[in-house]
Amino acid sequence: MTIKVLAFAGSPRRHGNSETLLDWVLDAMLTENDVEIEKYALTDINIAPCKGCNACEKLNTCVQKDDLVWVEEAIIKADIIILSAPIFCMGICAQAKALIDRAQVFRSRKYVLKLPIVQPERKGKRIGIFLSTAGQDWDHVFDAAIPSVKCLFNVIDVRNKDIRYLMVNNVDEKGAIKAHPGAEKDAVALAGEVLATMREMKGD
Amino acid sequence: MKALGISGSPRRHGNTETLLDAFLDGVEEAGAECEKIILRNLEFSSCKGCNACHKTGVCVIKDDLEDLFDRILDIDILALASPIYSMGVTAELKAFIDRGQFFWARKFILKDLYFNYDHIKRHKGFFISTAGQNWDHVFDGAYPVINAFFNDIGFEYRDNIIANNMDEYKGITGHPTALEDAQKAGARIVQELKKA
Numbered sequence: 563m564t565i566k567v568l569a570f571a572g573s574p575r576r577h578g579n580s581e582t583l584l585d586w587v588l589d590a591m592l593t594e595n596d597v598e599i600e601k602y603a604l605t606d607i608n609i610a611p612c613k614g615c616n617a618c619e620k621l622n623t624c625v626q627k628d629d630l631v632w633v634e635e636a637i638i639k640a641d642i643i644i645l646s647a648p649i650f651c652m653g654i655c656a657q658a659k660a661l662i663d664r665a666q667v668f669r670s671r672k673y674v675l676k677l678p679i680v681q682p683e684r685k686g687k688r689i690g691i692f693l694s695t696a697g698q699d700w701d702h703v704f705d706a707a708i709p710s711v712k713c714l715f716n717v718i719d720v721r722n723k724d725i726r727y728l729m730v731n732n733v734d735e736k737g738a739i740k741a742h743p744g745a746e747k748d749a750v751a752l753a754g755e756v757l758a759t760m761r762e763m764k765g766d
Numbered sequence: 767m768k769a770l771g772i773s774g775s776p777r778r779h780g781n782t783e784t785l786l787d788a789f790l791d792g793v794e795e796a797g798a799e800c801e802k803i804i805l806r807n808l809e810f811s812s813c814k815g816c817n818a819c820h821k822t823g824v825c826v827i828k829d830d831l832e833d834l835f836d837r838i839l840d841i842d843i844l845a846l847a848s849p850i851y852s853m854g855v856t857a858e859l860k861a862f863i864d865r866g867q868f869f870w871a872r873k874f875i876l877k878d879l880y881f882n883y884d885h886i887k888r889h890k891g892f893f894i895s896t897a898g899q900n901w902d903h904v905f906d907g908a909y910p911v912i913n914a915f916f917n918d919i920g921f922e923y924r925d926n927i928i929a930n931n932m933d934e935y936k937g938i939t940g941h942p943t944a945l946e947d948a949q950k951a952g953a954r955i956v957q958e959l960k961k962a
Contacts, residue, residue: 574815575816578815611856611858611861613777614777650815650863651866651867652910653907654854655864656812659852659855660857662857663851665852706907710853710854712853735817
């Protein structure tokens with residue numbers, strides 16, 4: 563069965579460190595013939611911040627008809643959802659936070675309207691991956707981003723235990739990650755593990 | 767003495783802005799000059815991550831944040847307000863904070879911006895927030911971001927004026943103490959700065 567992968571490059575910088583990390587994962591996945599990949603750079607599509615209007619709690623849809631309209635569908639269809647984003651000022655960059663905040667439409671569906679996010683037979687068969695890079699060398703530099711990432715995956719029906727994290731600190735200038743001793747190897751290994759787990763989940 | 771409140775909520779006059787208003791009321795009553803800026807009324811874009819400011823100390827983006835950042839260092843009491851969305855500050859406030867990267871670059875790379883201990887002690891930063899959830903840890907993802915910003919602009923991160931469980935209280939006006947506490951905190955900080 564085809565494995566559908568949906569990937570977001572959340573950085574405003576194209577082909578920088580966090581997107582390179584993402585590309586390593588995607589390139590490794592592409593070598594398998596049962597994988598279908600869609601990748602979008604948030605800086606090239608239009609997802610405005612949430613207005614906090616709470617209309618989705620009643621309407622089950624967002625009143626802002628921007629690119630979230632099709633992104634929402636793509637998120638539902640995907641088996642593996644990947645978000646890559648750099649850390650800016652100790653938090654996830656604003657562009658990625660806008661996507662996370664707009665996932666409120668899923669939260670309303672799941673917790674207020676009590677409607678399903680995916681068909682019952684696909685529950686527990688979704689994996690989320692958070693890829694991140696930070697200029698700072700502090701180990702705790704990712705701590706504030708993680709709760710928001712967990713929120714996103716929770717509302718789109720990815721279980722906590724099915725979230726994978728690959729976060730690389732101490733890479734600031736564009737391309738710095740290429741000099742990192744373990745990052746590419748870790749990205750390739752992660753791709754392999756996630757695809758194997760997904761095949762198991764799907765019973766292939 | 768000048769106080770500035772920056773509201774990062776996309777909603778006007780909601781829980782967080784009302785809490786900010788209470789804080790600013792206290793500040794004003796105690797005799798400081800107050801201003802409130804609503805981020806959603808400004809035209810500005812997010813940081814591009816181009817790192818040009820690491821070389822020049824200036825942001826390449828010219829929009830409404832330019833004027834705000836020009837004035838921010840002259841403020842004595844700065845209140846950053848944002849509701850908690852998905853366990854963090856809103857994308858609007860985060861976009862504002864991310865654009866402050868040039869302060870970081872000036873301070874840590876170019877080293878043409880320096881705040882001594884006395885300066886930091888005289889500049890007070892507050893984080894004002896509300897959350898629907900009743901979890902105590904619901905604000906934890908916001909603190910490091912706020913801390914980093916205040917640090918970059920030479921403000922002491924003085925306190926959090928926060929109230930969770932808004933869903934249960936049916937909004938900030940249903941909270942038994944939050945608004946009064948915010949007002950008192952506003953008055954107290956002005957009195958403290960006057961004495962110093």
